[in-house]
Amino acid sequence: MHGSPPAQALNQAVPDPSPELLARASSLRRHAIDLAQCSDQQRQEALRAMADALEQQREAILLANQDDLQAAEQEQLAPALLSRLKLDRTKLDGAIAGIRQLAQLPDPLAQRQLHRALDEGLVLERISVPLGVVGVIFEARPDAVMQIAALAIRSGNGAILKGGREANRSCSAILAALQQGLARSAVHPDVLTLLTSREESLALLKLDGLVDLIIPRGSNALVQFIQDNTRIPVLGHADGICHLYVDRQVDLDQAVAVAVDSKAQYPAACNAIETLLLHKEIAPAFLAAALPAFAQAGVELRGDGAAMALGVSQSASDDDWATEYLDLVLSIRVVDSMDEALEHIARYSSRHTEVICTTNTETAERFLARVDSAGVYQNCSSRFADGFRYGFGAEVGISTQTLPPRGPVGLEGLVTYRYRLRGDGHIAADYASGARQFTHQNLPL
């Protein structure tokens, strides 16, 4: 979500794929079809072979990353981006361990979701299957290649990867290792490919028929650019403008702790809050306790008039309510009622995660029922909105779109389903004529 190529830089005519890219994507798709036929065990072994190869290539990968870092330093990349670009031994070992853990997760494929006899001898099943090929556009962040490639293989999908330009050398070294590992498994190495030029990454948008889903991990503007320029479905991972509403009936200490954690525990994440909404009856007591806590956490506050009257020193403009700071900045508004808070959220929220702090169960239930965000929380930090924390083992991103998959998306975001119907010469005419009737008996899954 952060450090991705700025959308305006992409805003040029989307080129057609080169014959070379088309050939590569077609070959990748064919190999992905074979991958989809691999057993759970074969895909697990492929992940272990990928992990082994990364271990064997550790030095080459770390050296490539050194080269990326040097170039980035010369280009004076921002410190936050440099730290994300940097791949040290600890980070690499963590990523390798992540791949081994992913191998252990339950198989997302071949799950029977429906099993129903439509009539005697005419049996319908709904079975989870891979999407096919996913295209993932991500930040200049070498560990993302490993995680995304592993997620793709585990779920039986081919993957076309495009990382931030600054990480090209690291990503290439990692991809080479992953492919070496796959070469020792039942999975063809060419189910993975890495795009390294901007032209190729733009042309990816025109690979409809060869790519089934594009996952842009980038800014809102990037996601929107991609949605506007492709017919391929896009997993709408966008910005997070998350809210915390503090009700008039509340455990004050708890609410202050939740507010500080939701903002300051990792402010660059999309699941950090940007706006605090305070019920007018609790605002004085809450701010009395919270102002020192925010000051200690280094949070800059911007308030509406009522909040400023209670000690918030800077004023919030209308723009503040619509801004994802991704930084230690928080806007504060005092509201007359929960309804006013709900209206504010409906207007400004990006439908990522919204929190209420209240001790009143009825109030909480009303909030949880009426706020239409992917996550609606009571009395806990917005920072829990995360695939690992939800227990999904890994995540491809957080979707802020309304349609499923929504919220933190794990392996299940990379699978779809297929209906299988097995009969014994059954024809529709017999049911149209009334000669036979559907029975629709559910069978054990």
Place this chain on the structure above:
Amino acid sequence: MHGSPPAQALNQAVPDPSPELLARASSLRRHAIDLAQCSDQQRQEALRAMADALEQQREAILLANQDDLQAAEQEQLAPALLSRLKLDRTKLDGAIAGIRQLAQLPDPLAQRQLHRALDEGLVLERISVPLGVVGVIFEARPDAVMQIAALAIRSGNGAILKGGREANRSCSAILAALQQGLARSAVHPDVLTLLTSREESLALLKLDGLVDLIIPRGSNALVQFIQDNTRIPVLGHADGICHLYVDRQVDLDQAVAVAVDSKAQYPAACNAIETLLLHKEIAPAFLAAALPAFAQAGVELRGDGAAMALGVSQSASDDDWATEYLDLVLSIRVVDSMDEALEHIARYSSRHTEVICTTNTETAERFLARVDSAGVYQNCSSRFADGFRYGFGAEVGISTQTLPPRGPVGLEGLVTYRYRLRGDGHIAADYASGARQFTHQNLPL
């Protein structure tokens, strides 16, 4: 899917919504939020009130339909379109009965799909919720208004409806009745609206933020035009180029019956087959039996060279393999192997429904595993690809996209989910520091 406005007629600049339409859609959205809070029983009662009102307004609706029919006859609408436009007493009663049945279907909302303690006192749930507002563009077919409106209300969604122009009078009369019914229920009548002009239906594409899903029931070209001109997700209901492959090991009588049914039982449907692929070893015997059967059913056959050598009189061009006839026409190709059939399908199929006739279980399993269509069938007619036949009670359409919802889509295509997390002051910092650990215990659903 059929008789929808031709895409080329839409191919003009998409206008911005008028202030009036924006106001109507905003109001509709607000009422839809209230509808989402209604109980299962309230939504059931709303459907029954809609059915009652349709009964009370039966004469007015039938008269409006008479007017539509007269105008359409003057415009010399094709007989198939006239017959779809016509709403007689029987059709109307059937639609009313359908609404009452829909009321009885299990509630698609408030279903708990996941229930997990992340830690003591920190409990995650995933709950099905409505999408919000759906926009449905459909053929000049008055019964569709009733079905779509009932599906929307049952699943807690507002709906913006746009039917084919020729049915405007019928649709308006029906909508008026439905709203009269809703006025006697807990659901506000303004959760439904009907667009009657082409300008409004184009402007619908720009109602992002107010409409969550667009369901175009129309031609491939219409669906593609909409996908290219909106940021709102589109349920990709497209054409069906379905195949039947007859293996060399087969029950001949059964295969002939399945082939004839798949083509001729209702050739205008998207789930009818367009191409028959015959293994070369079975082609002579199969065609000897099938040619008279197809002739009797009035099916025009177009074959490749090998099929023509076996008695098919007309030749198929390359275009035939890529054509959805929606008529009593069938292309036939003789293949050397199942692999050749699989390649043909991968190239030409619209991934709707593909059938194999074979008595060899291994062959069948290979076909069912490798063909990536929404439906993969063995020894039964492609015509079973239908929400009613699958036992979904009702369908909003058949999706040929890869991502879920795929295939026949019932009520579940109109719902999404939301994560609810309830804690007792839990903050992320405690897990980052190691003071607390996630337990990820699944709880009963």
